[in-house]
Amino acid sequence: MSRTPLIAGNWKMNGLLSDGTTLAKAVALGAKGAACDILICPPATLLAPIKEALAGTTVHLGAQDCHWQASGAHTGDISAQMLVDIGCSHVILGHSERRADHGETDNQVALKAAAAHNAGLMALICVGETEAQRDAGDTMSVISAQLDGSVPDSATSENTVIAYEPVWAIGTGRTPTAQEANQVHAHIRAHLRGRLGTEGIADLRILYGGSMKPGNAVDLLAQPDIDGGLIGGAALKAEDFLGIVAAAVS
Ligand code: 13P
Numbered sequence: 001m002s003r004t005p006l007i008a009g010n011w012k013m014n015g016l017l018s019d020g021t022t023l024a025k026a027v028a029l030g031a032k033g034a035a036c037d038i039l040i041c042p043p044a045t046l047l048a049p050i051k052e053a054l055a056g057t058t059v060h061l062g063a064q065d066c067h068w069q070a071s072g073a074h075t076g077d078i079s080a081q082m083l084v085d086i087g088c089s090h091v092i093l094g095h096s097e098r099r100a101d102h103g104e105t106d107n108q109v110a111l112k113a114a115a116a117h118n119a120g121l122m123a124l125i126c127v128g129e130t131e132a133q134r135d136a137g138d139t140m141s142v143i144s145a146q147l148d149g150s151v152p153d154s155a156t157s158e159n160t161v162i163a164y165e166p167v168w169a170i171g172t173g174r175t176p177t178a179q180e181a182n183q184v185h186a187h188i189r190a191h192l193r194g195r196l197g198t199e200g201i202a203d204l205r206i207l208y209g210g211s212m213k214p215g216n217a218v219d220l221l222a223q224p225d226i227d228g229g230l231i232g233g234a235a236l237k238a239e240d241f242l243g244i245v246a247a248a249v250s
Helices: 017-030 044-053 080-085 096-102 106-119 131-135 139-150 178-196 214-221 238-249
Strands: 006-010 037-041 060-063 090-093 122-127 160-164 205-209 228-231
Touching: 006 090, 006 205, 006 238, 017 037, 017 044, 017 238, 037 090, 044 060, 080 106, 090 106, 106 122, 106 139, 122 139, 131 139, 139 178, 160 178, 178 205, 178 214, 214 228, 214 238, 228 238
Parallel strands: 006 037, 006 228, 037 060, 060 090, 090 122, 122 160, 160 205, 205 228
Antiparallel strands: none
């Protein structure tokens, strides 16, 4: 098995030109020589300048969404090909904030992921239960249904990463225990192997997201089925993000 940890920063709707490029450069400098893969996903307005700021570094660039069509009358949307054109290698899809704010459905997420695959992008597909679903004991069935609906048949270890982000843990400072999170990750792995077979997704990486900080990253990242993190708030400070990067390689 070779699942190089991936530490990904989802900046969400944060960052202007000056502070965004400064942050990206600080991350790239501090992460030099890191043994994990590192990804920055700034808002779309900063993709081009941050691509330039990251030139010559090993830090990957990703977007936070794409449309499933290659081009056409879709005002405000960006296609997977456009992201590749500007230098992206990854795209986050189906984040719970997009599902909540824009009514994105599992089926749309699957179409977007297939478009990302066709364009040569790595799709980071997000799943996660709400607090009510967790309290009702429905976490595993909710996750299974989201995987069935959101992960296209074209998914392999080479073009897909899954991010498990419990909705109740995002931006709240609360997290499941590392063991609880690992149980869900193991379930995700087993469920996808059952559906897609073991060969194509043998090295599939499954990231944890939701209030990951330097202080809890060591425990979470030490779990056998947690292969990295998708970081929100802590990705906006180089020191915090690099603290998590350090936890991934220790
Ligand atoms: P926080 O790290 O701010 O909880 O956000 C997690 C997240 O939503 C990453 O996609």
